[in-house]
Amino acid sequence: MPVRGFLGTDYLKVxxxxxxxxxxxxxxEPVVVVPAVRPDFALIHGFRADAQGNVxxxxxQDAGLMARxxxxxxxxxxxxxxxxxxxxxxxxxxxxxGAVVVAPGGxxxxxxxxxxxxxxxxxxxxxxxxxxxxxxxxxxxxYLLRPQAYGxxxxx
Amino acid sequence: xxxxxxxxxxxITVLAGEIRDGDVAAVGGRSPIPAAATLLALYxxxxxxxxxxxxxxxxxxxxxxxxxxFDLAQRGGIDLFFLSxxxxxxxxxxxxxxxxxxxxxxxxxxxxxxxxxxxYMARRVVLFRMEHSRRVFVPRVDFITASGTTPPGAHRPGGxxxxxTPRCVFDFDRERGRxxxxxxxxxxxxxxxxxxxxxxxxxxxxxxxxxEPTEEQLRVLRGPVLxxxxxxxxxxxxxxxxx
Numbered sequence: 001m002p003v004r005g006f007l008g009t010d011y012l013k014v015x016x017x018x019x020x021x022x023x024x025x026x027x028x029e030p031v032v033v034v035p036a037v038r039p040d041f042a043l044i045h046g047f048r049a050d051a052q053g054n055v056x057x058x059x060x061q062d063a064g065l066m067a068r069x070x071x072x073x074x075x076x077x078x079x080x081x082x083x084x085x086x087x088x089x090x091x092x093x094x095x096x097x098g099a100v101v102v103a104p105g106g107x108x109x110x111x112x113x114x115x116x117x118x119x120x121x122x123x124x125x126x127x128x129x130x131x132x133x134x135x136x137x138x139x140x141x142x143y144l145l146r147p148q149a150y151g152x153x154x155x156x
Numbered sequence: 157x158x159x160x161x162x163x164x165x166x167x168i169t170v171l172a173g174e175i176r177d178g179d180v181a182a183v184g185g186r187s188p189i190p191a192a193a194t195l196l197a198l199y200x201x202x203x204x205x206x207x208x209x210x211x212x213x214x215x216x217x218x219x220x221x222x223x224x225x226f227d228l229a230q231r232g233g234i235d236l237f238f239l240s241x242x243x244x245x246x247x248x249x250x251x252x253x254x255x256x257x258x259x260x261x262x263x264x265x266x267x268x269x270x271x272x273x274x275x276y277m278a279r280r281v282v283l284f285r286m287e288h289s290r291r292v293f294v295p296r297v298d299f300i301t302a303s304g305t306t307p308p309g310a311h312r313p314g315g316x317x318x319x320x321t322p323r324c325v326f327d328f329d330r331e332r333g334r335x336x337x338x339x340x341x342x343x344x345x346x347x348x349x350x351x352x353x354x355x356x357x358x359x360x361x362x363x364x365x366x367x368e369p370t371e372e373q374l375r376v377l378r379g380p381v382l383x384x385x386x387x388x389x390x391x392x393x394x395x396x397x398x399x
Contacts, residue, residue, distance in 0.1 A: 004230045005276030007310045008303030011268075014258055028309045060213070062221035089219035113213070120391060 006032040042070035045107045046092070047114065049077045049100040050085045058113055059089035064096075072098040076106035078115050109143075161369050163322050164189060164396055166341060167284070168377060169369040170320050171238065172196040174282045175205055179235040182208040182225070182278070184269070188385065188392035190238035190284060195381045200373060208234075211388040226270045229277045232313060237278035239271055239316075240285050243297040246355025247333045248304025248316045250275065250283070251297035258299055268301035275302035279314040283328075288321040290354040305333050324349050325366055326357060334358060339366040 002023075007030055011018050015034075023029040044063040046055040055075045057063035067073040075097055085091060106112075109119035109126070122143065129135035171193030175181050179202065183191045187210075194207045194215075208225065209215040218224040228234065241250035242265050252268045254261035275281055285292055306312045319326040319335060323344045326335040336358035340346065342365055350359075369377070378397075386393040 003273055004311065005273035005302075007276075007307050008300065008305050009272045010253075010258070010300040011272060026311075030307055030310055059219040060216050060221055062223055065221060065223050 001036060002031050002033050004032075037069060039066070039070040040072065042066040042073040044073060044075050045103075045112065046075050046077045047079075047090075047112070048085065049075065049080050049097075049102075051080070051082055052084060053094035053097045053100055054085045055092045055094075055097055055100065056085050057090045057092055060113075064090065064092045067092045067096040070096075074099045074101065076101045076103040078104050078106070078112060161374055162396065163341075165369055165374060165377060166366070167286075167320060167322065168192045168196055169373050170325060170366060171282060171284060172200070172373075173367075174280070174318060174320075175202050175236055177202040178204050180206045180208065180233060181236040182229075182234050183210060183238055185210050187238055187240070187284075188389040189286075190282075191388060192377065192381055192385050193238075195384055196373065196377050199376045199380055209388060214384075214387065222270075226273065229270070229274050232277060232279075234274070234278040234314075236280045236282065237274050238284055239275065239281050239302065240283065241292075241297070241301070243292060243294045244283060244285065244319065245294050245297045245304075246335060246357060247296075248283075248328050248335070249297045249300045250302040250304075251299045252301040253299040255298055271302045275304075275315065276306075276310075276312045277314050280317040281315060283316055283319040285319070285321055288323045288349070288352050290352060292354075293321075293352070294354045295356075304328075323352065324363075329358075336360065337363050339364045341366045342368060 006012070006018070007020065012020065012032070017035050019033050020030050021033055023031045044057060044066055046057040046063065048056045055077065073096055075092070077100060080100070080102055105116070108116065109122040111118045126139055129139040167189050171190055175194060175197035181194050181197070183194055191209050194209065198205055198207055207215040208217070210222070239250060241252055242255065243251040250271065252265055252271060254264050256262035304316060306315070315330050316328040318328060318338070322341070324340045325338040327338045328335055334357065335355070337349065337360060340349065340363050346359065346363060382393050382397065
């Protein structure tokens, strides 16, 4: 796909798949083209899922774009509802979704608008701990391997 | 007697001065000072400007995420964009990738996102960096993430116009691909700026002093602007108001 700009940058030296072609509609104009990114998996977090597997995500983020680009998308959600979700901004149709996982708090320590904000204290703790391998493992143990210690409710 | 203000407040008013009434002005991530400047402009001299602030719900008018923002930029919809760099060189090249060799870097950064495109398509790109030193302002960047120069025939409606630091303001001459000192901040000498800048730049015969924030600007900044900025940058607002 074509993309504006990028001419004169070092992307063109280190990314052989970034090519410069002549604009077929404007002879003499160089244009950068890049191949589409096709991930095998996308892991995204949404607000809600319905029984059909449709998902509502934050329309200011790129979750829907990632779902449409990827071969398989796994969505964690704050909650599920029985009635079908309304179509609108942030709606990701079920045929892009491979699996839905109910994981309230799943975006922590990041924010999930309408549910919770960024946990600045934990992000700072992570940044400090992640400087060393031992610290990184400590973070995993303290926050992720014991999700109940973290206020993440388990369904059922 | 001048009004007591912090250097961040001076920079916010300097950056606000780059925004014209009616502009569509956009601010990317981790940019509290440009975001404050955009809001200050809206509240003062540019009430008809449109602010696009990444991370803000009020000032992010898109339903298709950052893709829609980048699409808007590619169709020429952004008048002003703020950009920074790990390194910036005298030809206006920006490095957001690595320090050292690309394959074996001393430090690896997060990369450029869309800056290689925005640097072409945003009509005026204002460069901003909080560290004015020779390790930042280098003769030649280690990696060109966004290019100051343009190959012949390329479509480039935009590009860099100015560089703002805690010591001074430079203008960028796109024709010559070179910076020219516009003004020195209060109390800063020319020798200091020359000593701390690793690239060559043009020097006017008498460099004026950067205008200080007015009482009205400081009142609006410390009131409604910071209150609104706290939505996106609560930590920055906390630090700035901590005295």
